Amino acid sequence: xxxxxxxxxxxxxxxITDGKSNIGVNPVEAAAKAFKTGIVVSSIAIxxxxxxxxxxxxxxxxxxxxxxxxxxxxxxxxxxxxxxxLMTQKTAQKTIEQxxxxxxxxxVGVDMxxxxxxxxxxxxxxxxxxGDSINLKCIIALDTSGSMKYKLNTAKNSLYDLLANLQCxxxxxxxxxxxxxxxxxxxxxTICSFTDNIDILKSKVEDIKSGGGTPTGPAIEMACELMLTxxxxxxxxxxxxxxxxxxxxxx
Amino acid sequence: xxxxxxxRVAGKWTxxxxxxxxxxxxxxxxxxxxxxxxxxxxxAMKISTDIVSITKEYNYLKKFQYKxxxxxxxxxxxxxxxxxxxxxxxxxxxxxxxxxxxLKKNMLSLNAKISLICLLTKIIKLINDAGYxxxxxxxxxxxxxxxxxxxxxxxxxxxxxLGSTVKEFTPMYDRMCxxxxxxxxxxxxxxxxxxxxxxxxLLGSSFDPHSDKLEVLLARLKKLKLPERVxxxxxxxxxxxxxxxxxxxxxxxxxxxxxxxxNRRLNTALNIIIVVLVLALALLGTVFACR
Numbered sequence: 001x002x003x004x005x006x007x008x009x010x011x012x013x014x015x016i017t018d019g020k021s022n023i024g025v026n027p028v029e030a031a032a033k034a035f036k037t038g039i040v041v042s043s044i045a046i047x048x049x050x051x052x053x054x055x056x057x058x059x060x061x062x063x064x065x066x067x068x069x070x071x072x073x074x075x076x077x078x079x080x081x082x083x084x085x086l087m088t089q090k091t092a093q094k095t096i097e098q099x100x101x102x103x104x105x106x107x108v109g110v111d112m113x114x115x116x117x118x119x120x121x122x123x124x125x126x127x128x129x130x131g132d133s134i135n136l137k138c139i140i141a142l143d144t145s146g147s148m149k150y151k152l153n154t155a156k157n158s159l160y161d162l163l164a165n166l167q168c169x170x171x172x173x174x175x176x177x178x179x180x181x182x183x184x185x186x187x188x189x190t191i192c193s194f195t196d197n198i199d200i201l202k203s204k205v206e207d208i209k210s211g212g213g214t215p216t217g218p219a220i221e222m223a224c225e226l227m228l229t230x231x232x233x234x235x236x237x238x239x240x241x242x243x244x245x246x247x248x249x250x251x
Numbered sequence: 252x253x254x255x256x257x258x259r260v261a262g263k264w265t266x267x268x269x270x271x272x273x274x275x276x277x278x279x280x281x282x283x284x285x286x287x288x289x290x291x292x293x294x295a296m297k298i299s300t301d302i303v304s305i306t307k308e309y310n311y312l313k314k315f316q317y318k319x320x321x322x323x324x325x326x327x328x329x330x331x332x333x334x335x336x337x338x339x340x341x342x343x344x345x346x347x348x349x350x351x352x353x354l355k356k357n358m359l360s361l362n363a364k365i366s367l368i369c370l371l372t373k374i375i376k377l378i379n380d381a382g383y384x385x386x387x388x389x390x391x392x393x394x395x396x397x398x399x400x401x402x403x404x405x406x407x408x409x410x411x412x413l414g415s416t417v418k419e420f421t422p423m424y425d426r427m428c429x430x431x432x433x434x435x436x437x438x439x440x441x442x443x444x445x446x447x448x449x450x451x452x453l454l455g456s457s458f459d460p461h462s463d464k465l466e467v468l469l470a471r472l473k474k475l476k477l478p479e480r481v482x483x484x485x486x487x488x489x490x491x492x493x494x495x496x497x498x499x500x501x502x503x504x505x506x507x508x509x510x511x512x513x514n515r516r517l518n519t520a521l522n523i524i525i526v527v528l529v530l531a532l533a534l535l536g537t538v539f540a541c542r
Contacts, residue, residue: 078461082422085434089418097303112302113336117264117327124306132415161427168416168435 009135010092011039013223014084015064017143018046018151020057021216024187027060030220031068039227040095041068041220042087046077046151064220077151081158085165088138088173093131100127136166136173137194139226141219142208144179149210156205163198172196176226177205180219181212188219190226260286260296260339262328269296269341278406279419280304285344294325294341302338304408309340311407315381320374321404345405347397351390354452364452365481367393369504370402372445376496383410384436386417388444389424390457411436423447428460431491438494445499446488453477465489 013034021027031041043064045057065072070091075083100123101111112120140159144152159177166173174194182189192204258271269286272293276283281299288294299305305327312324323343330337350367353359359367371393378385387409394403409419417425417434426432426443434440451457454471469486484502487493 079422082420082425082428086418089416093303113329117306117329117338120302120306120327121310124303124310127303128307128412165416165427165434168433170415 009137010095011137011227012070012088012091013039013041013068013139013141013220013227014070014087015041015043015061015141015143015216015220016046016080016084016155017043017061017214017216018147019143019145019214020060021214023181023213023215023218025217025221027216027220028063028067030217030224031064034220034224034227035067035069037224037228039068039224040070040091041065042070042091043068043072044080044083044087045072045074046080046155047074048076060216064216068220077154080155081161081165084140084158084162088136088162088166089131089169092134092136093127096127096131096134100130133170135171136169137175137227138162138166138173139176139178139223141178141180141188141216141223142191143214143216144181144208144210144212145214146211152208152210156208159205160198160202163196163201167196167198175201176223177201178219178223178226179208180215187215188222190222193226260298260330260332262326262339263330265326265328267326267328267341269294271296279408280308286341293344295322295344296339296341298337298339300335300337305338305340308407308410311383311410312340312342315378315407319401320377321407345394345396345398345403347395347403349391349405350393350395353395354390354455357455359452361453364449365503367402368445368449368452369500371404371448372496372500372503374402374404375441375445376500378410379413379438379441379496382413384413384417384438384441385409386411386436386440386444387419387421387424388441388448389421390448390451393448413437422460423451423458425460426489426491429465429489431465431489438496439488439491442488442493442496442499443491445496446485449503450485450489 015027034041041064043061045061062072071087071094073083073087104115104123105111108115112123115123140162142155142159148155159175163173163175166175174196176190176194177192178188179191180188191208192201195201260269260271261267268289272285272287274282275285275295278297280301281297284296284298286294286296297305297308309324309327312321315321316323322345325341327338327340330339371388375385375388385404387406392404392406394405395401396403411417411419413436415436417436417440420434422428424444424447425434426440427434431443432439447458450468450472453475454468458468469489472482472485480502484493484499488499493499
């Protein structure tokens with residue numbers, strides 16, 4: 001598990017929404033904060049025939065991705081699963097590109113753009129291979145406000161699709177799901193913490209219901225917290241459930 | 252990206268000069284232009300800001316060009332334009348049309364359709380044998396080279412190593428969108444794309460995984476009364492039971508193209524001869540009997 005895996009990993013939050021936030025902190029600021037701690041925040045706006053998104057909505061969705069160092073996509077509900085998959089993998093690739101380019105600069109003194117074209121092949125090859133084998137941790141922050149009522153079922157299915165596809169990668173991939181608004185009048189709740197098991201994901205995501213406002217900012221903050229504290233949660237879990245494992249690694 | 256047709260591009264490393272003539276199209280990572288070099292040769296030029304994708308594509312084009320099924324590529328280089336660094340490569344300008352165009356104009360006979368897929372299967376097999384799949388197989392990426400009479404695959408952006416994950420695809424050809432498996436880059440995924448292309452060619456329409464059902468499409472295919480083997484090849488590939496281009500090829504080409512129609516024509520001719528002979532014999536018989 002990730003506690004003892006030191007290969008490095010890509011941390012990403014994907015915000016899925018169909019409208020503008022209206023409760024809590026500004027999501028663009030929350031995304032900028034997350035990016036500072038090394039988490040990439042991307043955003044997906046669900047559009048349909050009646051709702052192509054008005055300008056203010058678009059501005060916010062794009063703002064989140066820009067401040068979070070991630071990507072922004074508009075998609076029809078049916079393509080949500082595919083869009084999430086491509087986004088996750090593209091982000092991994094882009095992040096690695098940036099790391100490799102920085103490394104190159106510090107070793108050879110030039111970045112990839114200033115390298116002679118024929119010498120780029122090996123580096124590109126490396127980036128591609130590494131992009132598929134690095135570990136991924138992805139939190140999906142899912143808009144469950146009233147307007148999502150008829151879209152929720154498809155959105156849930158696309159979460160299963162995403163995990164199924166990430167399982168085809170060579171590296172380990174796990175996803176967590178946060179809904180906003182959350183259960184029992186909370187602004188947002190962690191529906192499912194990191195897992196790579198589709199059955200666990202299904203059993204937890206199944207019960208999500210829609211209704212309420214759109215606290216996008218608080219959801220990003222919660223996702224950030226979950227990403228950074230997950231290490232300790234795993235340790236706690238280990239103490240309760242896997243005492244032998246823990247002994248082996250921490251004695 | 253560029254508007255003025257007199258825009259010029261000068262390669263940073265090779266110092267080659269080109270004049271942009273017109274835009275030919277745009278793909279996932281960049282745009283393609285028709286360009287002219289100083290010695291009046293025309294080329295197709297792909298321009299993008301994504302250094303990794305364009306280097307990758309150039310690399311794959313080079314790798315598979317020995318068989319003449321992909322456009323020839325020349326140099327990979329950079330140029331700066333309005334303060335932005337662009338990357339480009341030049342390739343052979345293929346005069347012809349894409350399969351999408353051919354289909355819209357209803358230019359292909361049944362034989363031509365099956366022969367075309369046979370050829371494509373051979374090309375795809377080369378890529379598979381080298382350890383890759385071509386995941387974004389679709390009408391727009393298949394080009395018919397009018398001048399040389401060849402079928403060419405264009406756009407190598409979707410080439411993926413076997414055993415990794417498919418990243419570029421079009422829903423109509425993607426088995427996951429149809430609920431027939433995941434997006435692991437394996438040979439069965441490749442065969443699914445080939446089967447969908449053939450299915451769509453034969454039915455003469457494109458499909459949408461969100462509104463169409465595979466069972467309905469296959470039932471429509473069955474009504475076409477094609478040889479059973481062709482139907483089975485498509486059905487089996489869609490169900491993930493074929494993961495080998497050779498098997499697909501033999502099955503669709505067996506009674507497929509020429510052989511099938513040829514045979515039917517021959518049968519008709521034979522039947523007529525037999526009927527004529529029988530009639531002649533009967534006539535002779537009656538004549539003798541009368542005597």
